[in-house]
Amino acid sequence: MTSGPVKTLSPLQLAWRRYRRSRVGVFSGYVLLVLYLVALFAGFLAPYSSVTQNSLNPYQPPQRVHWFRDGRLQRPFVYVMKQERDPVTFVRRFAEDTSQPQPVRFFVRGDSYGFLGLIPSNIHLFGVEGGSIYLFGTDKLGRCLFSRILIGAQVSLTVGIVAVIISFFLGILIGGISGYYGGRTDALIQRLIEILLSIPTLPILLALAIIIPPEWPAAWVFLGIVVVISLIRWASIARVVRGQVLSLRELDYVQAARALGATDLSVIFRHLLPNLTSFLIVTATLTIPSYIILETTLSFLGLGIKEPLSSWGYLLRDVREEGFGVLSLYPWLLIPGIFITVTVLAFNFFGDALRDAADVRS
Amino acid sequence: MWLYLLRRVLLIPPALLLISALVFAVVYLQPGNALQQYLEDPRFTEETKRLIERQYGLDQPPHIQYLMWLRGVVLGPLDFGQSIKFGRPVVSVLGEALGWTVFVALITIVFTWLIAIPLGIYTALNRYGPLSVVSNFVGYIGLAVPDFLVVLLLVAWVLSTGGTNVGGLFSPQFIDAPWGWAKFVNLMSHLWIPVVAIGLEGVAGLMRQMRSSMLDVLNQDYIRTARSKGLAARVVVYKHAVRNAINPMISLAGLQLPQLISSSIVVSIILNLPTIGPLLFDALIGKDQFLSMAVLMIAAFLLMVGNLLADMALAWADPRIRYD
Numbered sequence: 190m191t192s193g194p195v196k197t198l199s200p201l202q203l204a205w206r207r208y209r210r211s212r213v214g215v216f217s218g219y220v221l222l223v224l225y226l227v228a229l230f231a232g233f234l235a236p237y238s239s240v241t242q243n244s245l246n247p248y249q250p251p252q253r254v255h256w257f258r259d260g261r262l263q264r265p266f267v268y269v270m271k272q273e274r275d276p277v278t279f280v281r282r283f284a285e286d287t288s289q290p291q292p293v294r295f296f297v298r299g300d301s302y303g304f305l306g307l308i309p310s311n312i313h314l315f316g317v318e319g320g321s322i323y324l325f326g327t328d329k330l331g332r333c334l335f336s337r338i339l340i341g342a343q344v345s346l347t348v349g350i351v352a353v354i355i356s357f358f359l360g361i362l363i364g365g366i367s368g369y370y371g372g373r374t375d376a377l378i379q380r381l382i383e384i385l386l387s388i389p390t391l392p393i394l395l396a397l398a399i400i401i402p403p404e405w406p407a408a409w410v411f412l413g414i415v416v417v418i419s420l421i422r423w424a425s426i427a428r429v430v431r432g433q434v435l436s437l438r439e440l441d442y443v444q445a446a447r448a449l450g451a452t453d454l455s456v457i458f459r460h461l462l463p464n465l466t467s468f469l470i471v472t473a474t475l476t477i478p479s480y481i482i483l484e485t486t487l488s489f490l491g492l493g494i495k496e497p498l499s500s501w502g503y504l505l506r507d508v509r510e511e512g513f514g515v516l517s518l519y520p521w522l523l524i525p526g527i528f529i530t531v532t533v534l535a536f537n538f539f540g541d542a543l544r545d546a547a548d549v550r551s
Numbered sequence: 552m553w554l555y556l557l558r559r560v561l562l563i564p565p566a567l568l569l570i571s572a573l574v575f576a577v578v579y580l581q582p583g584n585a586l587q588q589y590l591e592d593p594r595f596t597e598e599t600k601r602l603i604e605r606q607y608g609l610d611q612p613p614h615i616q617y618l619m620w621l622r623g624v625v626l627g628p629l630d631f632g633q634s635i636k637f638g639r640p641v642v643s644v645l646g647e648a649l650g651w652t653v654f655v656a657l658i659t660i661v662f663t664w665l666i667a668i669p670l671g672i673y674t675a676l677n678r679y680g681p682l683s684v685v686s687n688f689v690g691y692i693g694l695a696v697p698d699f700l701v702v703l704l705l706v707a708w709v710l711s712t713g714g715t716n717v718g719g720l721f722s723p724q725f726i727d728a729p730w731g732w733a734k735f736v737n738l739m740s741h742l743w744i745p746v747v748a749i750g751l752e753g754v755a756g757l758m759r760q761m762r763s764s765m766l767d768v769l770n771q772d773y774i775r776t777a778r779s780k781g782l783a784a785r786v787v788v789y790k791h792a793v794r795n796a797i798n799p800m801i802s803l804a805g806l807q808l809p810q811l812i813s814s815s816i817v818v819s820i821i822l823n824l825p826t827i828g829p830l831l832f833d834a835l836i837g838k839d840q841f842l843s844m845a846v847l848m849i850a851a852f853l854l855m856v857g858n859l860l861a862d863m864a865l866a867w868a869d870p871r872i873r874y875d
Contacts, residue, residue, distance in 0.1 A: 284726045384566045387858070388573070391813030392850045393830055396577045397842060399835045403582075488819055489699050489831070508703060509821065513717055516707035525708065526700045533695040 204467070207546040214542020217535040224329035224532060225399070228342040232302030235336035236316040240497050241300050243321065246270070248519045251334075258290060266290045277442035279457055291320040311441040337499055340523055344500035346532070348415055348484040355419035357473060360426030361434040365425065365457040367544045368434030375431070383426040394421060394483065398492040407498045414493050418483050422476055430465065437461050467547040474540035478533040485529055501525040527538050552866055553661050559862070562698025563855055567848070571624070574847045575617045578840050585635040585838040607633065607744070607841075619842070627671075630839030631848075636834070641845045649849065651720070652826040655815055656853075659746050660804070663753040671761025672793060672834065675769065686758065693755035698814045701748040709744070716740045718822050739767075745822055749814040753807050760803050763866070764796040798869040808854055 198206070201220065208214060227234060252267045268285035275282055297316040304310040316322060325334035367378040387529060394417065401413035446460050462469075485502030487493035488510065494500045504525040508515055516523060586603060589595040604610045608619050622629035629639035634872045674683040696704075706717045709727065716737070768774065769792055777787045819828030827846050834842035 202858050315725070381569075384569050387566060387851065387855055388570055389809045389812040389850045389854050391816050392847050393574075393577065395816075395831065395835055396574075396581075396847060400577070400580045400582070478695070485697050486699060489697075490820060492816070502697075505700070505703070513706050513710060516703065517710040520707060523700075523703060526696075526703070529700065530692065533697075534691060537695060 204546045205464065208542055210540040211545060213538045214545075217538035217542070220535040221539060224342065225346060226537070227339060228346045229305065230325055231303060231339040231343055233310070233312070234314050234335070235339040236299065236313050236322055237334070237336040238300035238302060239337045239340040239499055240331060241336075243303070243327065243333075246272075246321065246323070247329050247330045248281075249323055249327040249331070249545075250519070251521050252291065252321075252323050253285075254324070255290070263292075263419065265293045265316060265321050266295065267320070289320070291317040291322075293317055293322065310380050310546075325524050326519070328504075329511065334504070334524060337504055338528060340499065341499040341501050341504055341525070342528070344411065344494055344498055345481060345484065345502070345529070348411075348418065348500070349480040349536075352415045352419040352480045352484075353474065353477050355416065356421070356423040356476075357426060357469065359419070359423040360468075361430050363423070364427030364430030365461065368431035369438055369453060369457055369461070371435065375435075378427075379431070382424045382428055386428075390421055390483075391486075394418070394487065395490070395492060403422045407495050410493075410495050411498055411543050414484060414487060414497075418480050420481065420488075422479070422547040426472065426476075433465050433468070434461050437464060439466075439485065471540060471544045471547050474536060474543055478536035478540075481529070481533060481536070501529050556859075556863065559859055561850075563859075563865070566855065567852065570851045571848060572622060574615065574851075575613075575620065578844050579613055579616070581835075581838060581840070582839050586835045587838075590751055590865070600776040621843070622814065624848075631845035634834075634839055634842045634865040636837050636839045636842070641841050643844060644830065644842060645849065646805050648825055648827045648830050651824065652815065652819075653853075654824055655745060655819075655824065656811060657741070657751070657754070659750045659811065659815070662746050663750040663757055664800075664804075666750075667754045667757035668761055668797070671758045672788070673764035673766055674758070675762045676788065690758055693751040696751070698748050698752070699819050699821055702744065702749055702818055705744045706822075715742065720809075722846060724775075743817070745818045745824060748818045749811065752810060752814065756807060757800060757803065761800055764799050765792060770793045771875060785861065795845055798865065802867055804822075805858050805865075808857040808861070812854060832867070 197467075198261075232238075249270055252270060254265050254267055256262060256265055258266070268287055269289040269291060270283045271286040273284065274280070274284050276458050279303060295315050296312055297318065298311050299313045299316050301309060301311040321333075323333050323335065325338065328334055328337070337465060363382075367375045397417040397420065398414065401410055401417070405413065432456070443456060443460055446456050451460070484500060485505075486492060488500050488502030489505050491506060494503045502525075505523070508522050571605050586600050590597075590600060601610070608616055611619070620632060623632060629642055631645075633639065637644050648708065665839055670686050673680075674686055677683055700854060709715075718741075719742050720738055721734070722737050722741075728734050748802050774787060774792055777791050778784075782791075804833045815826065816828035818824070819826040820832045823829055826850060831843060831846040831850075833839070
């Protein structure tokens with residue numbers, strides 16, 4: 190005979206246990222955590238602001254951090270970069286000036302920014318005094334690509350989440366109404382959704398993005414882009430929610446809630462939706478990366494984010510504007526692409542792991 | 552089957568009607584108008600602008616404009632209005648672009664199937680072989696990299712190896728040349744970048760689906776029966792397993808069409824291919840509203856026809872499917 194209360198695990202604990210078993214999923218979870226922390230503290234982690242220009246050093250290649258000088262281990266340092274012209278082709282070339290080491294210093298004062306967007310500060314995690322440190326090189330205006338990527342992460346990583354929240358709200362509301370009321374309302378909404386789903390995404394997205402007036406301030410444009418992106422995928426969510434609600438609404442407890450005088454909306458949101466939580470969380474996680482790609486594409490084509498905000502897609506836009514020639518001359522301009530790929534991969538693996546965890550049958 | 556087909560075809564016009572209203576609304580809401588840029592020219596007076604606006608019916612209230620446009624499209628027939636930028640009817644601007652669009656799309660579909668189906672079969676049969684690991688990895692990456700980034704990477708690679716065949720479909724000397732072997736080779740040397748970039752996502756998705764579909768089928772009883780009665784492994788795999796595993800691929804191909812159209816538009820814009828992609832982009836930027844509306848409608852129409860074809864192909868390939 191066993192004594193004492195039997196230890197039972199809640200469904201959430203069971204799901205958590207299944208999630209921990211997926212090594213790729215857990216690793217991706219940590220990658221995402223790091224990325225979002227970096228975005229949160231971008232101003233502090235980046236040595237420069239995203240708009241600081243250095244007109245003397247356009248298209249400077251990435252600087253390497255050195256640890257050894259004359260064969261001896263030292264605190265990390267970078268060399269000052271000197272420029273020269275190729276005497277034949279007149280191409281500008283950068284070379285390390287090995288006579289001028291610049292130690293990397295920590296907690297240095299530099300460009301001012303808002304810590305967490307609120308507290309004004311000018312302390313950066315690292316930097317050099319005199320000279321410059323461009324870990325990922327610079328763009329055509331001599332802006333630090335490393336700093337721009339970190340600060341651009343704030344836009345790239347939030348777009349997906351905010352857009353998912355909006356489109357899920359729309360999808361749940363409309364799908365919920367459609368499934369809950371049934372009948373003619375349902376038929377009408379379903380036909381509309383079918384037609385919406387038969388419009389190819391990207392052309393209509395481009396057309397919608399053009400509606401945003403170019404003279405709007407950058408923050409508004411950002412919001413506009415988020416809304417436009419969120420209008421894209423709500424229809425398929427509405428469809429699934431409708432199917433689920435349709436099967437749930439005849440259950441006894443829903444009838445009881447209605448008999449007790451609960452309003453329709455409160456039945457939908459308080460009694461029906463909690464049953465769909467795990468499904469919604471998994472779908473949201475798998476939808477975010479596609480939204481991130483949409484924003485990147487829009488910004489890359491020049492219909493998205495505008496200065497002084499930047500995003501990873503916006504950074505890649507330089508390549509498009511300057512012509513393909515810059516690709517072979519200044520390949521480091523493609524570094525933002527690595528961040529996009531890693532983020533989307535991490536979201537996909539993380540979402541897959543969550544889906545397996547939420548699936549009770551596995 | 553024919554009844555079902557008829558019903559599907561009959562549903563297309565009302566759907567297109569609703570989409571046309573939506574498309575008109577979206578384009579109408581765009582700020583500015585194509586004529587504004589001309590106003591900077593001192594010879595172009597407000598008077599002229601109003602005159603042209605009246606000519607195009609742009610001075611009418613929106614619902615009248617919509618009905619006028621609709622009447623042209625339906626009764627014209629297919630009179631999508633005038634392109635303001637090109638100064639000629641939209642239909643004549645679109646004609647050739649439409650041909651190239653369908654051409655690139657078809658080539659891409661053939662490419663995705665030729666690569667994805669064999670890879671899917673192989674990875675299902677050799678689940679832990681080195682090629683399977685590599686192709687699964689490439690599959691995950693292919694789904695994660697945005698199309699435009701694939702283009703940039705391929706272009707960077709071609710340029711770094713000294714190639715120059717990037718952008719457009721032909722090198723300048725071949726554009727007006729008559730068709731011949733050299734022109735064909737030149738076309739292919741330009742075409743592979745867009746085809747790979749557009750198709751990568753499809754290859755990744757199809758390959759995964761083919762793999763899981765193959766694994767499903769291989770575990771069925773009739774495969775065991777086929778094996779136990781002594782059929783050669785090749786016959787079991789290709790005649791019995793693949794034949795049944797391929798059916799879900801066809802419906803998936805239909806589902807992938809919107810993605811194909813979207814990708815081909817992005818890739819065409821970047822590489823400046825003569826498809827409807829750059830036309831749409833320039834029309835939207837330049838507020839060439841009749842052209843934008845026509846391209847949007849055509850994209851929706853292509854998608855519908857594609858879906859219909861995919862459903863018919865499925866019925867043809869899988870005799871168990873009855874639509875009636």
